[in-house]
Amino acid sequence: MSMPILQAKNVWKEYGDVCVLERINVSINAGEFVTVVGASGCGKSTFLKLVLGTESVSRGELLLDGKPIPQEPDEHRGIVFQKYSVFPHLTALGNVLLADEFAQSRWLGKLFGAAKKQAEERAVAMLERVGLGHALQRYPSELSGGMQQRLAIAQALMKKPRILLLDEPFGALDPGIRADMHQLIRELWLQQGLTIFMVTHDLKEGFALGSRLWVFDKARHDPQSPQRYGAQITYDIPLHGGKLKAEDAQRFSPEALLSSEKTEGEQ
Numbered sequence: 001m002s003m004p005i006l007q008a009k010n011v012w013k014e015y016g017d018v019c020v021l022e023r024i025n026v027s028i029n030a031g032e033f034v035t036v037v038g039a040s041g042c043g044k045s046t047f048l049k050l051v052l053g054t055e056s057v058s059r060g061e062l063l064l065d066g067k068p069i070p071q072e073p074d075e076h077r078g079i080v081f082q083k084y085s086v087f088p089h090l091t092a093l094g095n096v097l098l099a100d101e102f103a104q105s106r107w108l109g110k111l112f113g114a115a116k117k118q119a120e121e122r123a124v125a126m127l128e129r130v131g132l133g134h135a136l137q138r139y140p141s142e143l144s145g146g147m148q149q150r151l152a153i154a155q156a157l158m159k160k161p162r163i164l165l166l167d168e169p170f171g172a173l174d175p176g177i178r179a180d181m182h183q184l185i186r187e188l189w190l191q192q193g194l195t196i197f198m199v200t201h202d203l204k205e206g207f208a209l210g211s212r213l214w215v216f217d218k219a220r221h222d223p224q225s226p227q228r229y230g231a232q233i234t235y236d237i238p239l240h241g242g243k244l245k246a247e248d249a250q251r252f253s254p255e256a257l258l259s260s261e262k263t264e265g266e267q
């Protein structure tokens, strides 16, 4: 058995009196595609930030390859947000190249000669990979929402991350474009052997894309003090090629999960 790429051992995240996450115990193997759903504000983005390293756990242990996860973002982990802030004064190519320049030449800031040519070739190949080969010289204002997300994905992948974090990356896109993006992300996942965590508000999307689906929810409530208890992973559901495994299909129908979410919200 190989070591899990990521392990959470009794992880808690608190901001002052506010408990966001509690008792997260979970183990993820390299190559899993975890989709994360749950009510608004229940801590999904917070979990991604812990994995990214921009936030640290309050209690417990979060391990990358069995070691405490680095407390700042590095090349192991790339992230794409719902609303991507591209640099408006740089072309698509310039935006993707920037990721590489930071990675390779943090102090010089610029690449020269052969290194520059190599970086450019890699950036062009990456943009072609995400379907932006025809838009290398376009500025973000000249790109559609879907194209901007493709650009964001290309930029995140330039650093060759092992873990890709997606925080509602398709939330702002039209349904037709979303379907294209689903295909792209599944191709990238399979071809590059990525481990992916993707937050989505769309339960169907979660079931369709992932190899494993998590539901974040509070297992206990204090009516007097709603912020007292944090969310946990209340369902951890293995998926099989975008579908539930037969033996789990009855226990975890999308309808059942949705209705349980609704009941919680109404309490």
Ligand SMILES: Nc1ncnc2c1ncn2[C@@H]1O[C@H](COP(=O)(O)OP(=O)(O)OP(=O)(O)O)[C@@H](O)[C@H]1O
Residues within 6 Å of the ligand: 015, 018, 020, 038, 039, 040, 041, 042, 043, 044, 045, 046, 047
């Ligand atoms: N820096 C912070 N200080 C205090 N509270 C915070 C901080 N960051 C997040 N929170 C709180 O943590 C909770 C979880 O936030 P988070 O963004 O992780 O939720 P979410 O599940 O991603 O929500 P959404 O689906 O609406 O994006 C919220 O109640 C939020 O107010």
